[in-house]
Amino acid sequence: MLKLGIVGLGTVGSSVVKILQENKEIIRARAGVEIVPAIGVARNLEKHKNLGIVLSDNVDDILEDESIDMVVELIGGVDRAYEIVKKALLKGKSVVTANKALLAYHRYELQEIANGQGFGFEASVAGGIPIIRSLREGLSANKILSIKGILNGTCNYMLTKMIDEGVSFGEVLKEAQELGYAEADPTFDVGGFDASHKLLILASIAYGIDAKPEDILIEGIEGINSDDIFFAKEFGYNIKLLAIAKQNNDKVELRVHPVLIKKEQMIAKVDGVMNGVSVIGDFVGETLYYGAGAGGDATASAVVSDIISIARGESTPMLGFKKLSTNELSLIEPDMIETEYYVRMSVIDEVGVLSKISSLFAKHDISIDSFLQKSSKNSGKTTLLFSTHKCQEKRIKEALKSIKELSFVQGAPSMIRIED
Amino acid sequence: MLKLGIVGLGTVGSSVVKILQENKEIIRARAGVEIVPAIGVARNLEKHKNLGIVLSDNVDDILEDESIDMVVELIGGVDRAYEIVKKALLKGKSVVTANKALLAYHRYELQEIANGQGFGFEASVAGGIPIIRSLREGLSANKILSIKGILNGTCNYMLTKMIDEGVSFGEVLKEAQELGYAEADPTFDVGGFDASHKLLILASIAYGIDAKPEDILIEGIEGINSDDIFFAKEFGYNIKLLAIAKQNNDKVELRVHPVLIKKEQMIAKVDGVMNGVSVIGDFVGETLYYGAGAGGDATASAVVSDIISIARGESTPMLGFKKLSTNELSLIEPDMIETEYYVRMSVIDEVGVLSKISSLFAKHDISIDSFLQKSSKNSGKTTLLFSTHKCQEKRIKEALKSIKELSFVQGAPSMIRIED
Numbered sequence: 001m002l003k004l005g006i007v008g009l010g011t012v013g014s015s016v017v018k019i020l021q022e023n024k025e026i027i028r029a030r031a032g033v034e035i036v037p038a039i040g041v042a043r044n045l046e047k048h049k050n051l052g053i054v055l056s057d058n059v060d061d062i063l064e065d066e067s068i069d070m071v072v073e074l075i076g077g078v079d080r081a082y083e084i085v086k087k088a089l090l091k092g093k094s095v096v097t098a099n100k101a102l103l104a105y106h107r108y109e110l111q112e113i114a115n116g117q118g119f120g121f122e123a124s125v126a127g128g129i130p131i132i133r134s135l136r137e138g139l140s141a142n143k144i145l146s147i148k149g150i151l152n153g154t155c156n157y158m159l160t161k162m163i164d165e166g167v168s169f170g171e172v173l174k175e176a177q178e179l180g181y182a183e184a185d186p187t188f189d190v191g192g193f194d195a196s197h198k199l200l201i202l203a204s205i206a207y208g209i210d211a212k213p214e215d216i217l218i219e220g221i222e223g224i225n226s227d228d229i230f231f232a233k234e235f236g237y238n239i240k241l242l243a244i245a246k247q248n249n250d251k252v253e254l255r256v257h258p259v260l261i262k263k264e265q266m267i268a269k270v271d272g273v274m275n276g277v278s279v280i281g282d283f284v285g286e287t288l289y290y291g292a293g294a295g296g297d298a299t300a301s302a303v304v305s306d307i308i309s310i311a312r313g314e315s316t317p318m319l320g321f322k323k324l325s326t327n328e329l330s331l332i333e334p335d336m337i338e339t340e341y342y343v344r345m346s347v348i349d350e351v352g353v354l355s356k357i358s359s360l361f362a363k364h365d366i367s368i369d370s371f372l373q374k375s376s377k378n379s380g381k382t383t384l385l386f387s388t389h390k391c392q393e394k395r396i397k398e399a400l401k402s403i404k405e406l407s408f409v410q411g412a413p414s415m416i417r418i419e420d
Numbered sequence: 421m422l423k424l425g426i427v428g429l430g431t432v433g434s435s436v437v438k439i440l441q442e443n444k445e446i447i448r449a450r451a452g453v454e455i456v457p458a459i460g461v462a463r464n465l466e467k468h469k470n471l472g473i474v475l476s477d478n479v480d481d482i483l484e485d486e487s488i489d490m491v492v493e494l495i496g497g498v499d500r501a502y503e504i505v506k507k508a509l510l511k512g513k514s515v516v517t518a519n520k521a522l523l524a525y526h527r528y529e530l531q532e533i534a535n536g537q538g539f540g541f542e543a544s545v546a547g548g549i550p551i552i553r554s555l556r557e558g559l560s561a562n563k564i565l566s567i568k569g570i571l572n573g574t575c576n577y578m579l580t581k582m583i584d585e586g587v588s589f590g591e592v593l594k595e596a597q598e599l600g601y602a603e604a605d606p607t608f609d610v611g612g613f614d615a616s617h618k619l620l621i622l623a624s625i626a627y628g629i630d631a632k633p634e635d636i637l638i639e640g641i642e643g644i645n646s647d648d649i650f651f652a653k654e655f656g657y658n659i660k661l662l663a664i665a666k667q668n669n670d671k672v673e674l675r676v677h678p679v680l681i682k683k684e685q686m687i688a689k690v691d692g693v694m695n696g697v698s699v700i701g702d703f704v705g706e707t708l709y710y711g712a713g714a715g716g717d718a719t720a721s722a723v724v725s726d727i728i729s730i731a732r733g734e735s736t737p738m739l740g741f742k743k744l745s746t747n748e749l750s751l752i753e754p755d756m757i758e759t760e761y762y763v764r765m766s767v768i769d770e771v772g773v774l775s776k777i778s779s780l781f782a783k784h785d786i787s788i789d790s791f792l793q794k795s796s797k798n799s800g801k802t803t804l805l806f807s808t809h810k811c812q813e814k815r816i817k818e819a820l821k822s823i824k825e826l827s828f829v830q831g832a833p834s835m836i837r838i839e840d
Contacts, residue, residue, distance in 0.1 A: 019561050019703050029628070029741050030560050122558065128704035130558020137557075138542065138550020140450050141439050141724030208449070266710055269689050283439050284548035284711065284721035290686055291707035301704035304561030313735035321449050 001034045002311050005062030005093075007084055008074035009042040009051065012098055012123070015300030016072060017051050027304070031311040038068060063087050070118070070310065072303060073097040082106050086113055094118030096306040098299055100125065104197035108210050111318045119318045120306025125198040126151055126275045128298030129291040130305070135205045135279060136320040142281025144206035147245040148419065151198040153273035153293045154182045154189040155221050155241040159258075160271045163229055163239060169222065181273060191220035192241060192256040199243035199256060202277075205320040206245060207252050207329050217334040219257035223414055227344055231372055231385040232260055238268040242419060251332040259419040260342050260387075335394040340369065340420065342387045343396070345403060345413035349375065349382040353408055357384065360406075364399040366391050381410060387418060421454045422731050425482030425513075427504055428494035429462040429471065432518055432543070435720030436492060437471050447724070451731040458488060483507050490538070490730065492723060493517040502526050506533055514538030516726040518719055520545065524617035528630050531738045539738045540726025545618040546571055546695045548718030549711040550725070555625045555699060556740040562701025564626035567665040568839065571618040573693035573713045574602045574609040575641050575661040579678075580691045583649055583659060589642065601693060611640035612661060612676040619663035619676060622697075625740040626665060627672050627749050637754040639677035643834055647764055651792055651805040652680055658688040662839060671752040679839040680762050680807075755814040760789065760840065762807045763816070765823060765833035769795065769802045773828055777804065780826075784819040786811050801830060807838060 004020075006013050017037050020027065028034050037053045039062050045055045062068050063084070071088035073081055073095060081102045085095050089110070094117050097103070103110070103124050110119065122132045126149070135144070150156050154176055161172045173190070176182035188194050196218045203209050221241050232239050237260040246253045261268045266288050270276030275293025280286045292298035347353050354373075361368055372385040388396070396415060403413050424440075426433050437457050440447065448454050457473045459482050465475045482488050483504070491508035493501055493515060501522045505515050509530070514537050517523070523530070523544050530539065542552045546569070555564070570576050574596060581592045593610070596602035608614050616638045623629050641661050652659050657680040666673045681688045686708050690696030695713025700706045712718035767773050774793075781788055792805040808816070820833050 015703070023561065023563055023702070026563060027561065030737075032737070128701075129707055130554045133553055133558050134550045134709075137729055138553050138725055139721065140728045141443065141447065141721045143443055143446060266689070269686070281548075281721060282443070283435070283717040283724075285715075285718055287549055287709070287711035289554075289707070289709060292705045295705075297703040298705055301559065301561045301701060304703075305558055308560045309557055309736070312737070315733035315735060316729070317450075317452070317732070 001036055002069050003036050003038040003067055004070050004072055005068040006037055006040045006072045007059055009040045009048045011296035012299045013074040015296040016303050019300055019304045031308045033311050059084055070094045078102055078105055089113045094310050096120040096303055098123035098303055100197040104200045104213055118310035122306050123299045123302035125201050127293040128301045129289045131277050131289050139281050142283050145280040147202050147279050148267055149243040149277040150240055150270050150275050151195040151243045152189055157181050157273045159239050192218045195243040196256045203245045203254055208321050209252050209329050211331055217255040221258050227383050236263050238263045250329055252329045253332045253337055259417050261419045337393040338390055340388055340390050340418035341396050342416045342418055345384050346410040348408040349380055360402055364395050366399055421456055422489050423456050423458040423487055424490050424492055425488040426457055426460045426492045427479055429460050429468045431716035432719045433494040435716040436723050439720055439724045451728045453731050490514045498522055498525055509533045514730050516540040516723055518543035518723055520617040524620045524633055538730035542726050543719045543722035545621050547713040548721045549709045551697050551709050559701050562703050565700040567622050567699050568687055569663040569697040570660055570690050570695050571615040571663045572609055577601050577693045579659050612638045615663040616676045623665045623674055628741050629672050629749055631751055637675035641678050647803050656683050658683050670749055672749045673752045673757055679837050681839045757813040758810055760808055760810050760838035761816050762836045762838055765804050766830040768828040769800055780822055784815050786819055
């Protein structure tokens with residue numbers, strides 16, 4: 001018998017208990033041992049009294065109980081979760097967590113403390129999709145060339161609505177909040193921060209690279225408007241918030257931002273609240289993983305699968321590498337990233353505007369791939385939409401800065417990266 | 421150091437050696453041990469002399485060598501492979517194989533012989549896609565409600581061409597043979613047999629069910645014609661060869677056949693030679709796995725990932741269940757399957773035909789969902805295309821038999837199942 005202490009009985013915690021109860025027989029057959037949710041710790045015990053497990057409002061009732069084999073941490077947040085998980089490991093208990101923020105900041109310390117003890121975190125990235133296992137075990141023969149993930153269902157839901165139904169960012173945000181897909185303060189989701197936490201976890205498994213959210217390029221979807229969608233449709237693109245990790249020689253680029261991506265790409269077909277991750281390996285080519293990235297039941301499915309794996313005696317190294325990798329990879333400076341760009345600007349409709357902007361692009365050594373002009377009748381203003389060939393991020397930023405200074409340009413020009 | 425003996429140096433075997441050589445450093449870091457392809461066994465040694473490993477044409481040089489830790493079986497076929505794998509296990513060596521036919525027939529005996537020794541077979545289903553691991557580990561918390569797989573790239577390539585370009589079955593088969601996607605005798609692929617082997621392996625992991633290819637419903641794509649494609653397009657369907665496993669109460673249905681499936685479904689978006697598997701679990705909902713299902717490098721990626729997992733000390737039970745499952749599931753009789761159907765028939769264009777056929781459907785208690793008529797001008801013949809509501813397979817077969825007897829019906833009517 002394997003005895004669990006569950007810290008946090010919110011949506012995910014309650015689902016974990018429910019799965020362990022409802023699928024008890026099949027889980028016992030698969031794990032080879034009975035798995036028992038022995039104690040649940042929560043603040044409001046009254047609320048959970050029908051859950052069918054012993055309740056406590058004191059986490060020490062789990063940590064100090066030697067009969068508890070495993071701690072399931074589902075309270076979220078960084079500091080308190082870190083203390084609990086660390087203490088559990090030091091007490092010789094294995095740990096399963098769904099906490100992406102904890103891992104975004106402390107995964108390497110925790111790996112060291114765990115030192116081979118069971119530590120599962122499948123639920124921390126893309127909810128029910130077994131992407132951690134796939135990357136760490138299923139693709140372990142490969143050098144990972146790239147990971148491109150739709151890791152935030154809220155953003156994907158909003159972008160799908162904006163593109164399919166022409167709804168504005170503001171309108172769809174309000175709707176997502178009403179549906180419970182978006183928080184009252186949506187910054188963590190729509191600003192790309194949630195996705196960045198998940199990206200860092202995947203990047204550790206693929207590249208053994210230690211980085212924090214502060215180290216990488218993160219942009220949200222707040223700036224996307226109907227002109228961008230018009231351009232995307234015209235040229236066969238979809239717009240997605242992608243979390244991207246790529247290796248180029250001994251450099252790794254990690255970034256989260258909206259992209260224009262060709263509609264035919266499998267990852268571009270992942271719509272609505274669903275998550276998807278495309279991984280390209282040097283031998284396997286592209287594989288893609290799709291499913292529910294959030295929600296109590298889907299996330300709890302991943303938590304319980306981790307519990308079963310530990311019960312089975314799983315021995316895979318937590319972050320995929322048994323020893324520290326010998327090939328030292330380092331992060332690329334965001335300014336050194338090379339990609340294609342889409343640029344939008346609003347200008348006063350006067351003679352010579354296009355020629356001036358074209359020559360400014362040329363001066364920055366940026367070559368234009370396609371161009372669209374969208375006039376608002378009688379307003380005297382027009383919107384110019386460009387896409388460029390591949391160039392360095394630094395150059396596009398300098399060009400946008402120069403463009404902003406031009407007398408006929410209204411407001412700041414904006415850009416979206418294009419992913420091929 | 422882990423020493424491998426590789427039996428079979430064809431496309432996959434050569435790729436396995438190549439991966440182990442090219443990705444040596446990263447594999448060592450991930451596995452925690454150096455993995456060395458020590459001996460390769462092949463018939464034509466001359467052909468492989470530049471591979472950089474010791475060669476032999478005698479498999480006993482592997483089996484009788486106590487320094488060899490693991491046997492990688494890549495010769496295919498059932499009987500000889502079974503002998504080699506069995507002998508290797510009895511000698512205490514772990515085994516990795518890509519051999520779907522071997523497992524379709526002998527997986528339960530091999531599990532018993534292996535008795536916890538390392539036995540990897542990720543490459544036997546869907547090439548480079550880690551579907552075995554995902555099902556066995558990533559989704560282990562769930563009762564599996566259904567598996568729907570595009571498991572044969574040849575068929576998927578052909579169907580995609582037929583639908584997108586209007587090419588006939590005969591033409592696209594010829595083209596697939598020229599491209600090397602289809603064998604000179606294509607029956608194993610286009611007849612659905614290849615996919616059935618893979619389905620049986622997945623069904624064992626999901627349901628613990630022991631069945632052989634002979635026990636299940638297998639139909640190929642040979643009968644699909646332009647009328648079927650016309651109907652599919654008209655009603656928003658795609659046509660795919662699906663391998664399907666579903667649990668209904670204590671019955672499991674296993675079947676391989678072409679289906680009409682709504683274009684919006686994620687699995688219906690898997691086109692060309694690619695493979696895809698959609699799995700629905702009771703808590704996780706739908707997850708989908710996509711990638712290359714064949715080819716030396718993609719298949720070898722799965723083989724080497726298995727080797728790494730065994731080197732890491734993997735302890736997951738081979739077929740997913742640590743003990744025999746207590747809930748005994750049995751196969752459903754194909755005649756008892758319930759689904760929706762599409763029916764095509766060619767009739768002489770005369771008064772009262774439609775009413776006679778409609779009443780015949782009604783007599784068999786089959787309710788029509790939609791109907792299309794396609795006349796060939798001046799031929800005096802017309803094609804009738806129906807789709808039905810859900811009914812039992814038995815009833816549709818009886819109805820088709822009765823329809824065939826009608827004087828105005830030309831040849832045998834045909835049907836394709838509709839998957840929702």
